[in-house]
Amino acid sequence: MKTSECDIVIVGVGGQGVILISDVIGRAAVKSGKPVRGAETHGMAQRGGSVINHTRIGCRFSPMVAVGRADVLLALEPAEALRFAHFLSPEGVALVNTTPVLPVTVTTGKARYPAMEEILAPLRNICKAVVPMDATAIAKQAGTVQAMNVVMLGALSGHIPLSEDILLAALAEVVPPRYLEANQKAFALGKAEVE
Amino acid sequence: MREYLLGNVAIAKGFMEAGIGLAAGYPGTPSSEIIETLADLRGDLPLHVEWSVNEKVALEVAAGASWTDVRAAATMKHVGLNVAADPFMTLAYLGIGAGLVVVCADDPFCHSSQNEQDSRRYSEFASVPCLDPADPKEAKDMAVYGFELSEKFNIPVMLRPTTRVSHARADVEPGVARPCGGRRQFTKSPGQRVALPVHARPLHTELTKKRSAIEEELQSAPWNRLELKGESGIIAAGISGLYAEEAIQDLDLEDMSLLRIGTYPVPSRMISQLLEHVSRVMVVEELEPVVEEQVERLARKVNPAVEILGKDGSIPREGELDFLTVRNAVARLLGRSEKPALRVAAAEKILPPRPPALCPGCSHRATYYAMRKAFGKKAVYPSDIGCYTMAVGMGTVDTCLCMGSGITLASGIRFGGETEGICCSLGDSTFLHGGMTGLLNAAYNKARITVTILDNSTTAMTGHQPHPGTGVTATGESTVQVSLEALAKALGAGLVKTVDPYDLDKAIEGFQKAKEFPGLSVVIARQPCVIKARRSGAGRKSFAVGEDCAGCRVCVDFGCPAIEFEGEKARINALCTGCGVCAKICPSAVIQEVRK
Numbered sequence: 001m002k003t004s005e006c007d008i009v010i011v012g013v014g015g016q017g018v019i020l021i022s023d024v025i026g027r028a029a030v031k032s033g034k035p036v037r038g039a040e041t042h043g044m045a046q047r048g049g050s051v052i053n054h055t056r057i058g059c060r061f062s063p064m065v066a067v068g069r070a071d072v073l074l075a076l077e078p079a080e081a082l083r084f085a086h087f088l089s090p091e092g093v094a095l096v097n098t099t100p101v102l103p104v105t106v107t108t109g110k111a112r113y114p115a116m117e118e119i120l121a122p123l124r125n126i127c128k129a130v131v132p133m134d135a136t137a138i139a140k141q142a143g144t145v146q147a148m149n150v151v152m153l154g155a156l157s158g159h160i161p162l163s164e165d166i167l168l169a170a171l172a173e174v175v176p177p178r179y180l181e182a183n184q185k186a187f188a189l190g191k192a193e194v195e
Numbered sequence: 196m197r198e199y200l201l202g203n204v205a206i207a208k209g210f211m212e213a214g215i216g217l218a219a220g221y222p223g224t225p226s227s228e229i230i231e232t233l234a235d236l237r238g239d240l241p242l243h244v245e246w247s248v249n250e251k252v253a254l255e256v257a258a259g260a261s262w263t264d265v266r267a268a269a270t271m272k273h274v275g276l277n278v279a280a281d282p283f284m285t286l287a288y289l290g291i292g293a294g295l296v297v298v299c300a301d302d303p304f305c306h307s308s309q310n311e312q313d314s315r316r317y318s319e320f321a322s323v324p325c326l327d328p329a330d331p332k333e334a335k336d337m338a339v340y341g342f343e344l345s346e347k348f349n350i351p352v353m354l355r356p357t358t359r360v361s362h363a364r365a366d367v368e369p370g371v372a373r374p375c376g377g378r379r380q381f382t383k384s385p386g387q388r389v390a391l392p393v394h395a396r397p398l399h400t401e402l403t404k405k406r407s408a409i410e411e412e413l414q415s416a417p418w419n420r421l422e423l424k425g426e427s428g429i430i431a432a433g434i435s436g437l438y439a440e441e442a443i444q445d446l447d448l449e450d451m452s453l454l455r456i457g458t459y460p461v462p463s464r465m466i467s468q469l470l471e472h473v474s475r476v477m478v479v480e481e482l483e484p485v486v487e488e489q490v491e492r493l494a495r496k497v498n499p500a501v502e503i504l505g506k507d508g509s510i511p512r513e514g515e516l517d518f519l520t521v522r523n524a525v526a527r528l529l530g531r532s533e534k535p536a537l538r539v540a541a542a543e544k545i546l547p548p549r550p551p552a553l554c555p556g557c558s559h560r561a562t563y564y565a566m567r568k569a570f571g572k573k574a575v576y577p578s579d580i581g582c583y584t585m586a587v588g589m590g591t592v593d594t595c596l597c598m599g600s601g602i603t604l605a606s607g608i609r610f611g612g613e614t615e616g617i618c619c620s621l622g623d624s625t626f627l628h629g630g631m632t633g634l635l636n637a638a639y640n641k642a643r644i645t646v647t648i649l650d651n652s653t654t655a656m657t658g659h660q661p662h663p664g665t666g667v668t669a670t671g672e673s674t675v676q677v678s679l680e681a682l683a684k685a686l687g688a689g690l691v692k693t694v695d696p697y698d699l700d701k702a703i704e705g706f707q708k709a710k711e712f713p714g715l716s717v718v719i720a721r722q723p724c725v726i727k728a729r730r731s732g733a734g735r736k737s738f739a740v741g742e743d744c745a746g747c748r749v750c751v752d753f754g755c756p757a758i759e760f761e762g763e764k765a766r767i768n769a770l771c772t773g774c775g776v777c778a779k780i781c782p783s784a785v786i787q788e789v790r791k
Contacts, residue, residue, distance in 0.1 A: 063363035
């Protein structure tokens with residue numbers, strides 16, 4: 001029997017705003033009267049390292065999504081999409097920002113950053129759909145590159161059982177008022193990108 | 196109205212509902228947000244919130260408040276309880292005034308820790324009851340109940356969330372904050388407050404009696420839940436209860452008996468009832484077989500024939516559990532098929548590692564560069580616990596044991612006969628937490644070592660908490676700003692040099708002087724944490740690599756994430772904070788400041 005209505009894994013690099021997205025989703029779920037669980041990465045793992053965040057809508061169990069069970073993988077960075085691809089369900093969808101953040105192992109020439117197709121091809125093999133998008137460029141269009149995470153949230157909005165109105169209401173709670181307009185625009189552009 | 200609360204925030208809200216009068220803690224992942232939240236929530240309530248100098252101090256401060264008849268809590272991570280173990284063990288004898296809750300946040304899998312010790316062992320060791328929440332809601336409810344239990348039995352109570360509770364979020368219904376009550380007066384009672392042998396002996400006898408009474412009380416605690424069904428059963432503790440319930444639903448096991456446990460001492464009657472009912476049982480708990488040992492003890496009495504699985508190989512004793520691990524263990528028990536943990540071959544083959552690293556422009560990198568320039572490759576570099584431990588690749592982190600151990604290990608390495616240079620390092624907060632006694636000891640026993648205090652004027656690793664060197668308290672009030680220089684001198688250092696790590700040549704010179712000093716020397720490398728500097732809006736310069744870059748890679752090997760190597764030349768990317776250290780180490784002097 002299914003143990004969660006919708007399991008989301010959000011990944012990226014420390015500082016990209018992974019926690020903000022899951023906070024918006026969690027708040028929106030609460031507003032919708034659904035039980036919700038989440039698990040975050042704090043501490044050591046945040047210093048430029050890989051970050052993974054689990055969010056489970058309509059779930060009363062543990063806060064972590066099981067390997068092979070994520071309905072959506074939301075990746076704010078392409079290499080991180082592949083790093084956490086094992087969480088995806090065969091029926092799942094991967095939404096991937098295609099702008100890389102080079103790890104220090106690459107900038108110092110110790111490792112190579114793979115070509116985009118090397119990342120996307122294996123992803124396509126393990127889930128139902130892969131949606132690549134340059135969320136970083138779209139965020140610039142919206143007025144601030146910082147809103148890249150909210151572009152991805154907009155893209156995610158059609159894939160989760162929460163209404164757009166409630167998501168936007170939750171967004172307004174967590175974004176400082178002076179950045180709200182740019183973030184609402186980022187959300188709309190992200191949503192339009194995948195429609 | 197329900198809120199989406201972080202476990203640690205839920206605990207803080209629970210404390211507010213319980214009418215707490217004092218909270219003291221030392222930062223440590225995954226416990227830090229409890230004190231931070233209380234500092235935010237206190238408003239005009241008569242609540243003292245402090246970052247203490249270390250966990251031992253925090254627990255003693257909390258005990259003092261409890262003895263003054265206000266509800267008090269101390270918060271720490273699991274290894275912090277080692278530091279606080281001395282008061283913890285004896286407080287169980289002496290008892291409390293108003294309720295006293297010790298939050299000890301465990302970190303199975305060492306997400307952000309040097310070990311994954313199981314604090315439930317401490318509860319058993321000290322005869323202190325322990326509450327083991329499965330999720331943020333339970334954590335909040337237990338935070339309230341902890342005070343009631345503590346007061347009913349005159350004993351401190353341990354609340355033990357794990358990373359997946361403290362840093363989990365869930366929809367939780369918060370209650371109403373209550374102002375702290377209590378007489379706020381210390382009552383003299385030497386028999387309960389002075390641990391002389393003549394008092395301790397009868398108190399130990401009393402503690403043993405309390406243990407049985409507490410066990411009886413917890414038999415019916417709401418976090419211990421028994422569902423008797425078929426002949427196979429699961430006993431699951433803390434968050435493992437949720438993994439077990441999810442496994443039962445996932446496998447559609449309508450016939451599985453389940454006992455969920457959330458307290459220690461464990462509910463022996465429920466365990467016995469289950470053992471009498473089933474023919475085999477699997478004990479699911481993270482880390483140590485704390486519950487399993489009790490199950491085995493009880494099975495000898497009530498059903499010696501029952502088959503007990505757990506740390507026999509069914510459930511790992513190391514790391515954290517998750518749904519899939521538990522699901523597969525249950526499936527094996529029933530002869531059902533396991534779900535293999537999916538692996539993506541490409542990910543393992545082509546992905547560059549992304550380990551956590553020192554930030555772009557972090558002054559620790561410059562300090563270590565200068566240190567190594569002066570002390571050389573052969574010197575020994577004991578280090579400590581903090582962001583700077585991540586500099587292990589720079590060759591200046593040879594040890595990391597526990598808070599403050601850099602200095603004492605360095606002393607021991609010297610007295611053990613090492614003749615090379617010895618330069619240890621530790622952060623400002625770590626020095627104040629556990630380094631001062633080691634420095635005093637090094638001075639007293641004449642250790643010829645150099646101690647480097649990496650002073651970024653904050654507790655960076657755990658989220659930038661203030662400490663006595665910052666001049667600010669947990670609640671943002673200004674206070675005395677303790678001078679590290681004066682402290683180091685007072686503790687007996689023969690030479691104390693303060694350097695700015697961004698001023699690289701002078702920093703190297705400072706380390707050189709310390710190296711040559713025939714005694715105990717201290718180098719204080721002072722530069723604010725780059726993250727804090729950025730948040731406070733400090734203006735920074737911009738740097739760029741010129742056309743004539745020889746591609747020597749000296750700056751690249753420095754390891755700053757702001758420097759990339761592209762097409763045989765170095766390049767400075769947008770992460771640059773403008774510290775300018777790379778410009779100083781470039782042999783061809785082609786990295787230069789540019790106008791923004």
